[in-house]
Amino acid sequence: MNTILLTTIITLLVYWLIGTIVYIATDENDKFAAYYTIGIIGLIVSGFCYIVRLIKRWWFNHDKRSIFEDENGNRFYCEVKYANDFNWHYDMVKRYATKDKWQDLTPFTKEQIELAQRNCDRCKHDGSCTFDMWRASLDKIKCKHDNFGTVTEFDKFERK
Structure with a gap:
């Protein structure tokens, strides 16, 4: 009985040690930490839920x-x-x-779909090219825009 308990404790300590080393080696990657903490059973359940979600989305949107x-x-x-x-x-x-x-x-x-995809959501400058309402700085916006920060023409658009 003591051997089983001792083996279980040592196995858990090695498991946690390996997980901690990998977590630190990956620059404290939060995705790794999430997947590591839910374990193999959590990954299986998460994968099953993902497949169910895809089927539901297709069933709802297919027509x-x-x-x-x-x-x-x-x-x-x-x-x-x-x-x-x-x-x-x-x-x-x-x-x-x-x-x-x-x-x-x-x-x-x-052609219309390709032109419609020229917008701020698909531009590589998405995070840095926005109107800052609190500072009222329009100089960050790269494309042609009006006085309110609304883009009127996507002339500096670059695909992500």
């Missing part, structure tokens, strides 16, 4: 589209995954529209 309207009142639709990109350039009518609402509308073309 849904986002509907947008331009300044002339013309309506277009796109896949839900492009909705945030088109929201920069068009007015959103409905994000999750069912097939009966979007099937008679015109879809966005590939």
Whole structure:
């Protein structure tokens, strides 16, 4: 009985020592710490939940589209995954529209999708190129913008 208890304690101490050394060697990487602390059972459960979440998302969005309207009142639709990109350039009518609402509308073309993806969310300057409301400094914004910090033309856009 004492041998089993002693072996268990030594095994746990070695396990914790290895984990601590790897954590320090990876510059205290929080992702490593999270995966290490949940263990093998937690990783299996996390992977199962991830797969269930993917299936649920596909099941919910597989026939849904986002509907947008331009300044002339013309309506277009796109896949839900492009909705945030088109929201920069068009007015959103409905994000999750069912097939009966979007099937008679015109879809966005590939060229329109590529142009819509030219926005601050997909730019490599995303974190450093923003309007600082508290300091009222518009000089950080690289693209052409108005007096309120709203980008009017993405002329310095660089893809991430």
